[in-house]
Amino acid sequence: MDVPEAMRAMVLEESRRPLVERRIPVPSPRHHEVLLRVLACGVCRTDLHICDGELTEAKLPLILGHEIVGEVTVLGDDAGLHAVGQRVGVSWLGFTDGTCKFCRRDQENLCDNAEFTGYTRDGGYAEYTVADERYCFPLDADYADAHAAPLMCAGLIGYRTYRLCGDHTEKLGIYGFGAAAHIVAQIARHEGKQIYAFTSPGDTEAQEFARSLGAVWAGGSDEKPPETLDAAMIFAPVGSLVTTALRAVDKGGSVVSGGIHMSDIPSFPYADLWEERIIRSVANLTRADGTQLLELAPTIPVRTEIEEFSLESANEALDALRLGTVRGAAVLVP
Ligand SMILES: [Zn+2]
Ligand SMILES: [Zn+2]
Numbered sequence: 001m002d003v004p005e006a007m008r009a010m011v012l013e014e015s016r017r018p019l020v021e022r023r024i025p026v027p028s029p030r031h032h033e034v035l036l037r038v039l040a041c042g043v044c045r046t047d048l049h050i051c052d053g054e055l056t057e058a059k060l061p062l063i064l065g066h067e068i069v070g071e072v073t074v075l076g077d078d079a080g081l082h083a084v085g086q087r088v089g090v091s092w093l094g095f096t097d098g099t100c101k102f103c104r105r106d107q108e109n110l111c112d113n114a115e116f117t118g119y120t121r122d123g124g125y126a127e128y129t130v131a132d133e134r135y136c137f138p139l140d141a142d143y144a145d146a147h148a149a150p151l152m153c154a155g156l157i158g159y160r161t162y163r164l165c166g167d168h169t170e171k172l173g174i175y176g177f178g179a180a181a182h183i184v185a186q187i188a189r190h191e192g193k194q195i196y197a198f199t200s201p202g203d204t205e206a207q208e209f210a211r212s213l214g215a216v217w218a219g220g221s222d223e224k225p226p227e228t229l230d231a232a233m234i235f236a237p238v239g240s241l242v243t244t245a246l247r248a249v250d251k252g253g254s255v256v257s258g259g260i261h262m263s264d265i266p267s268f269p270y271a272d273l274w275e276e277r278i279i280r281s282v283a284n285l286t287r288a289d290g291t292q293l294l295e296l297a298p299t300i301p302v303r304t305e306i307e308e309f310s311l312e313s314a315n316e317a318l319d320a321l322r323l324g325t326v327r328g329a330a331v332l333v334p
Contacts, residue, residue, distance in 0.1 A: 001037075001073045001074070001084060001085075003026055003035065003073055003074060003128070004026060005025060005026060006023045006024065006025055006026065007023070007024065007025075007026045007126055007127035007128045008021065008022075008023060008126065008127050008311060008312075008334070009021075009022055009023075009024050009063050009125060009126035009127070010022075010063070010064070010125040010126070010311060010312070010314040010315075010332075011024070011061050011062070011063055011125075012050070012051060012058070012060065012061060012062045012063075012064055013060065013061045014060065015050070015051060015052065015053035015058070015060070016051070016052060016053055018315045019051075019064070019125065019314050019315055019318075021312055026127075026128045027122070027128065027129070027130045028074075028076070028130070029074055029075065029076030029079065029130045030076050030077070030130070031076060031077045031078055031079075032076065032077070032078055032079055032132050032133055032134060033076040033079060033130045033131060033132055033133060034072050034073075034074065034075055034076060034079050034082060034088075034130065034131060034133045034136065035072075035073045035074035035075075035076075035128060035129075035130050036068065036070025036071060036072060036073060036088065036090070036128065036129050036130070036131055036136075037070055037071045037073045037127065037128055038068060038069075038070050038124050038126060038127055038128060038129055038334050039069045039070055039071060039087070039145040039333075039334075040068075040069045040145040040146040040148070040149040040331050040332065040333050041065040041067055041068050041069070041123070041124030041125060041149060041331065041332045041334075042065075042066075042067025042068075042149035042150045042152060042153060042154065042179070042329055042330070042331050042332075043065075043067075043309070043314070043317045043318060043321055043329070043330040043331065043332060044066060044067060044153045044154065044179070045178070045179075045237065045259065045321060046066070046092070046119075046153070046259075046260050046261075047064045047065070047066075047118065047318060047321075048318060048321060048322055049237070049260060049261040050062070050064060050118075050119060051064070051318060054261050055119065055260065055261060057119065057120060058119055058120070059119075059120055059121075059122075062118070062119070062122065062123075063118065063122040063123050063124070063125050063126050063129070064118045064119075064123050064124075064125045064314075065117070065118040065123035065124030065125040065126075065129075065332070066090070066091060066092040066094075066116065066117040066118040066119070066123050066124070066152070066153055067089075067091070067124070067149045067150060067151075067152035067153045067154070067331075068089065068090035068117070068123065068124035068129060068131070068149070068152065069087065069088075069089055069139065069145045069146075069148045069149050069152070070087070070088060070089075070090065070124070070129065070131075071085065071086070071087055071088075072084050072085065072086045072087075072088060072136075073128070075133075076130075076133075079133045080133075081133045081134065081136070082133055082136055082138070086138065087138075087139050087145075088131075088136035088137060088138055088139060089136065089137045089138075089139050089148060089149075089151065089152045089290075089294070090117055090123075090124065090129070090131045090135065090136055090137075090152065091117065091135070091137070091152045091153060091156055091285060091290055092116050092117055092118070092119070092152075092153055092156075092157075092284060092285065093108070093109065093114065093116065093117070093135055093284055093285055093286070093287065093290075094114075094115040094116050094117040094120070094121045094131065094132060094135055095113075095114060095115035095121070095132050095135060096108040096111035096113070096114050096115075097111055097112070097113040097114075100112040100113060106286070106288075107286070108286050108287065109160075109283055109284035109285050109286045109289075110283060110284070114284065116284070117131070117135075124332075125311065125314050125332060126311070126334070127311070127334045134287075135287065137152075137287075137290050137291065137294050138294075139294065140294065140297070140298040142298050142301065143297075143298070143304075145333070146306050146308055146331045146333055147303075147304045147306060148304075149304075149306070149329070149331045150179050150183065150304045150306060150328070150329035150331065151183065151293065151294065151297055151302070151304065153180075154178075154179035154180040154182075154183055154329055155180070155183045155184075155293055155297065155302070155304075156285045156289055156290055156293055157180060157258050157282060157285060158179075158180035158181065158183050158184035158233075158235070158258060159183075159184060159187065159289060159292070159293040159296075160258075160282050160285050160286075160289045161180070161184065161233045161235075161256050161257075161258035161282045162184045162187060162188060162233060163289075164254065164256045164280060164282060165230075165231035165232075165233060165254050165256055166230075166231055166254055168230060168252075169193060169230040169231040169253075170192075170193060170194060170230055171193070171194050171196060171225075171227050171228070171229045171230045172188055172193045172194065172195055172196065172229065172230065172231055172232070172233070173196045173197075173198060173225060173229040173231070173232030173233070173245060173248055173249070174195060174196070174197050174198065174210075174215075174232070174233050174235065175198045175221055175232060175233065175234045175235065175236055175241045175244070175245055176198070176199070176234060176235035176236030176238075176241075177197050177198070177199050177206045177207075177209060177210045177218075177235075178206075178235060178236075178324075178326070178328075178329075179326075179328060179329035179330075180235045180258055181197070181210070181233075181235050182209065182213060182304070182305060182328050182329070183297075183302055183304060184233070185197070185210065185213045185214060185215065186213060186214070186300060186302045186303070187296065187297075187300060187302060189213070189214040190300045194216045194227075195210070195213075195214060195215040195216060195217075196215065196216065196217045196218075196225045196227070196229060197210030197211075197215040197217070197218040197219075198218075198219060198220065198221040198223070198225075198241075199218065199219075199220060199221065200220065200221065200236075200324065201220030201221060201222045201223075202220060203220070203324070205327070206218075206324075206327075207219060207220075209305075209327055209328075221236075221238075221241060221244060224248065225248055228248070228249070228250045229245075229248050229249045229250065229253060230249065230250055230253050231249060231253050231254045231255070231256070232245040232248060232249055232253070232254075232255050232256070233256050233257075233258060234255065234256070234257045234258065234259070234262075235258050235259060236259070236262075237259050237261055237262040237263065238262060238263055239262045239263040239264045239265040239266065240263070240265070240266055242255060242257065242262075242265045242279060243265065243266055243268040243272065246268065246272050246273065246277060246279065247272055249277060251275040251276060251277070252275065252276045252277065253277055253278070254277070254278040254279075254280065255277070255278065255279050255280075256280055256281070256282060257279075257280070257281045257282065258282050260283075304328060304329060305327060305328030305329070306328055306329050306330070306331045307320070307326050307327065307328065307329070307330050307331070308331055308332075308333050309330060309331070309332050309333070310332070310333065310334075311332050311333070311334040313332070314332055317330040317332060
């Protein structure tokens with residue numbers, strides 16, 4: 001395929017500064033890598049934490065974006081898992097070493113030498129990107145490009161968070177009803193769970209959105225749910241929600257936080273944790289999570305609600321996410 005020499009990219013040159021539009025050389029795929037023409041790239045809350053310098057390992061300058069839908073355009077050395085012209089998805093997990101103790105015990109999400117797309121490797125806020133082909137997922141043809149993008153992080157991290165809530169969950173709380181919640185709510189409902197959605201106090205639009213996706217109850221995070229929950233997921237970066245959720249879950253229940261960063265968690269009495277309640281985080285994802293979700297989503301089928309932005313409008317998309325005005329997921333289309 002014809003590939004130009006230069007491409008447009010939105011570049012983070014310095015943290016706490018807006019992204020800058022640049023024309024830069026199209027990258028060349030190395031060993032086991034493929035060059036992808038970016039068809040769509042989701043905008044994730046993690047991107048905000050990177051821009052704001054709350055995550056400190058970012059390479060700079062950096063092209064953000066880890067919810068990439070792309071077309072395989074050039075194969076690097078020894079690459080051949082995906083054919084030229086095939087559409088694939090790229091997630092946050094960009095590389096693992098396969099040899100550390102975590103990789104050897106099927107916890108590649110915790111790999112000591114992992115690389116992350118749009119954080120320690122360049123991502124998809126550009127016309128082209130390179131990815132290690134072993135971390136690219138084939139995508140179901142039923143999903144349009146922009147609609148597939150949010151599955152790659154909001155979907156995957158949401159799915160891992162949901163699975164860690166445990167099998168015995170009937171009444172499931174979701175704190176923060178954005179991109180991840182709107183995907184995972186559809187899966188949970190499909191599996192017969194009752195969903196209790198918590199939004200920012202007074203955000204009646206998000207509460208309506210949650211009810212439209214099958215939540216049996218939706219209210220502000222300052223409200224007590226009408227029933228005791230079996231487990232709760234947290235997708236908002238607000239540490240006080242951990243103790244709020246803990247007080248809402250029953251004996252033996254889990255509170256699982258899906259975000260990579262949150263404000264400090266206030267101290268709380270041991271009695272709130274007692275009776276085998278669990279607080280845990282989710283870090284990254286494994287390729288098995290990806291394969292499972294991408295097989296499951298089209299069978300339900302999970303529908304993603306998106307708001308499209310042009311590539312040059314990446315700063316506006318980030319601002320909209322920060323202000324909480326995006327319904328569903330923000331997606332950049334070059
Ligand atoms: Zn993400
Ligand atoms: Zn490893």
